[in-house]
Amino acid sequence: MKHLFEDWETLQARIQQSRNLFLFLDYDGTLTPIVSRPELALCPSEAKRHLEKLRDLPGAYLAVISGRSLEDVREKVEVPGIIYVGNHGLEIEYPDGRHKKRLSPARTRELKRITQNLQNSLKEIPGILFEEKGPILSVHYRSVPQEFFARISQVLKEELRQWRNRWKMASGKMVLEIRPNVDFHKGEAVREILKAFPSVGLLPIYLGDDQTDEDAFRVIKGRGVSVFIGPGTSLSTADFFLRSPAEVQEFLFRCLQVRRAIGRCSGAH
Numbered sequence: 322m323k324h325l326f327e328d329w330e331t332l333q334a335r336i337q338q339s340r341n342l343f344l345f346l347d348y349d350g351t352l353t354p355i356v357s358r359p360e361l362a363l364c365p366s367e368a369k370r371h372l373e374k375l376r377d378l379p380g381a382y383l384a385v386i387s388g389r390s391l392e393d394v395r396e397k398v399e400v401p402g403i404i405y406v407g408n409h410g411l412e413i414e415y416p417d418g419r420h421k422k423r424l425s426p427a428r429t430r431e432l433k434r435i436t437q438n439l440q441n442s443l444k445e446i447p448g449i450l451f452e453e454k455g456p457i458l459s460v461h462y463r464s465v466p467q468e469f470f471a472r473i474s475q476v477l478k479e480e481l482r483q484w485r486n487r488w489k490m491a492s493g494k495m496v497l498e499i500r501p502n503v504d505f506h507k508g509e510a511v512r513e514i515l516k517a518f519p520s521v522g523l524l525p526i527y528l529g530d531d532q533t534d535e536d537a538f539r540v541i542k543g544r545g546v547s548v549f550i551g552p553g554t555s556l557s558t559a560d561f562f563l564r565s566p567a568e569v570q571e572f573l574f575r576c577l578q579v580r581r582a583i584g585r586c587s588g589a590h
Contacts, residue, residue, distance in 0.1 A: 322553045325561040325572065332546065332561075336579045340522030341380045343545075344576065345511055345537065346569075348387040348394050350530035351550045354566050355494060357463055359389070359452055364398050365566070371573035372400045378580045384514055386410070386507050388493065388533060390454040408457045409500070409533055410510030424456040428487075428501055432458060435480060435488065435499055442476045449473065456501060463495040473497065493531050508536030520544070528569060548572075 325332065336342055346352055353362045375381045384404035387394040391407025391414055398405070405414045413421045436451065436458050443449055448464030462473055477490050477497055489502040507529070515525060525545035527537045538547035538558045549559035550569060563569055 322549060322555075322557065322559060322562045324553060325548055325563050326568075328561065329575070333575070333579055335524055335546070336576060337583060339380075339524035341382065341518065341524070342576065342580060343382045343384070343515070343518065343523060343525040344375065344573075345384045345386055345514075345525065345527040345541075347507075347529035347531065347534055347550070348385055348389060348397065350494065350566070351528050351569055352385070352398070352566060355530075358450065359393075359459075359461065362397065365570065368566070368570050368573065369398065369400055371570060371577055372398070372403065374577055375573065375580070376400065376402050378577075380583075381576075381580055382518070384511075386510060386529075386537070388454075388457070388459070388498070388531075390457075393454070404514060406507070406510045406514075408454055410505045410507050410513075411456045411501075413510060413513065422456075424501060429456065431484065431487065432456065432499065432501075435484070438480055439476065439499075442480070443473060446473065458499040460497045460499075461495065462497070491533070493533060506536040507533055508538075508540040511537045511540050528563070528572070 349355055349362050352368050353364050356362050372383060376383055384406060385394055385398050386406040388409050389407060391405055391412040394407055395405045402416045404416065411424060436453060440451055446465060446469045450461040452459040452461060460473065460477065462470060474497065481488050481490055486502050488499055491498045491500055511527065525541055526548065527541045528548040528550060529537060530550035535558055541547045547559040549555060549557040549562045551562065553562045563572060
């Protein structure tokens with residue numbers, strides 16, 4: 322993978338030539354650094370300012386896509402007038418208040434039972450953290466001693482055997498998730514959102530740092546630009562990489578400058 326800023330002039334030209342720019346941003350590890358506990362991951366004020374300024378430009382659209390619950394990611398980012406996607410695409414909220422949710426009350430009750438069973442089975446493990454996110458349960462083990470990792474995974478797998486393919490386990494950075502076994506992921510969310518926009522003259526750019534973002538990278542492939550956040554040596558299908566959320570802020574600032582320059586040129590005519 323090539324570092325994005327090494328090829329900035331080429332991307333800058335594409336941004337300039339596009340009638341519309343659509344930025345899709347993951348939250349944890351992309352807009353904000355990964356931290357020990359989910360509630361401590363706060364969106365930097367500078368990143369918020371860049372998002373607000375981009376939102377206000379003509380022909381610029383923004384979506385924040387997260388594995389967090391929709392309510393949580395909206396409260397963390399606190400930028401009105403943009404699209405928020407929670408639980409890896411299970412929930413989508415548009416700026417006009419339209420809200421799409423993909424889980425029935427029966428499934429919600431099932432997950433409550435699964436959560437109680439897991440909490441009882443794993444309550445002796447130090448540092449384990451259960452995060453209930455509506456249609457998804459996240460089991461964080463970043464603060465758990467390594468000797469317990471295998472047991473946590475085993476207990477989750479045993480619990481899911483009882484649910485006959487209605488629920489599945491997925492993994493992220495030091496987290497295991499129980500998700501409904503339905504066809505959804507961040508890539509599907511991107512595809513659905515983009516349906517509402519004419520593809521001609523639209524440049525979508527997706528930035529993400531985790532395995533769950535790879536689905537979105539594949540959807541964007543050939544149509545836009547995908548950017549992995551992390552080391553350039555990582556195995557990813559993304560087109561480019563940026564090393565850190567600090568470089569993501571720099572990228573947002575550069576996009577802002579390019580789009581502002583387009584506005585000034587068109588205003589001059």
